[in-house]
Amino acid sequence: MNVEEPALQALGLTRTFGEGETKTTAVDNVSLELFRRRMYLLMGPSGSGKSTLLAILSGLLHPNSGKVNCLGKDIWKLSETEREAFRRKYFGFIFQGYNLFPALTARQQLEMVLRWGEGVPYREARRRTDEMLSLLGLGKKGHLRPQQLSGGEKQRVAIGRALVKEPVFCFADEPTSALDWAHGEQVVELLCAAAHEQGSTILVVAHDSRIVPYADQVFHLEDGSLLESQSPAMHALRSES
Ligand SMILES: Nc1ncnc2c1ncn2[C@@H]1O[C@H](COP(=O)(O)OP(=O)(O)OP(=O)(O)O)[C@@H](O)[C@H]1O
Numbered sequence: 001m002n003v004e005e006p007a008l009q010a011l012g013l014t015r016t017f018g019e020g021e022t023k024t025t026a027v028d029n030v031s032l033e034l035f036r037r038r039m040y041l042l043m044g045p046s047g048s049g050k051s052t053l054l055a056i057l058s059g060l061l062h063p064n065s066g067k068v069n070c071l072g073k074d075i076w077k078l079s080e081t082e083r084e085a086f087r088r089k090y091f092g093f094i095f096q097g098y099n100l101f102p103a104l105t106a107r108q109q110l111e112m113v114l115r116w117g118e119g120v121p122y123r124e125a126r127r128r129t130d131e132m133l134s135l136l137g138l139g140k141k142g143h144l145r146p147q148q149l150s151g152g153e154k155q156r157v158a159i160g161r162a163l164v165k166e167p168v169f170c171f172a173d174e175p176t177s178a179l180d181w182a183h184g185e186q187v188v189e190l191l192c193a194a195a196h197e198q199g200s201t202i203l204v205v206a207h208d209s210r211i212v213p214y215a216d217q218v219f220h221l222e223d224g225s226l227l228e229s230q231s232p233a234m235h236a237l238r239s240e241s
């Protein structure tokens, strides 16, 4: 029998903030498995620990306890430098804020990832960048800097920057929050294509339940704990009852 190994496996992750009276357990003993070629959704009320969990899984925030095994490495056992290199090589991020470089045009934000991050030659970087911008409906906005773009356009540039390198993993924190559903759906379709066509593992934090039917599996966080994870069909049944 050929049993697929998870691409990422989290075991007993816990993260607290503060001390004494003000101590918050943002993530409380969370274990989960993510497989290649799937898009996962992480849902839960505001303050339930979604961004904290995403940051731990993606190597940005140290857990108090627990492990993240990813592509055969325990990422929290790596040195800072090794973890940074690992993240650059395998991970794409879409942050809740957009983290764009103010001085660069939309096109340069994407090209930079390919040219300097991946060593892609100039012409190919330009071609892939233009293709991605046009997929995101930004074909005519490539020459504009962040301050000249609307909130939703900035969000789409941030999405393009994460996806253009075709990352093995993509972690997206509310990637559609500033978009109307027409644009939001386009982005969700792009994330789905990255999973199902390129074989990426995608974890998306989102509130909008219209994304649920696109996900292969939905995780629910409440007060830092994972509720039993569900397939979209089960989610629909649960929402109806
Ligand atoms: N750096 C920090 N210092 C102190 N408390 C923090 C910090 N980061 C997060 N928290 C707390 O941890 C809990 C979870 O926060 P988190 O940002 O993970 O929630 P979330 O589910 O992403 O919420 P939202 O949907 O509003 O983005 C909250 O109670 C928050 O106040």
Ligand SMILES: [Mg+2]
Residues within 6 Å of the ligand: 050, 051, 052, 096, 173
């Ligand atoms: Mg959050």
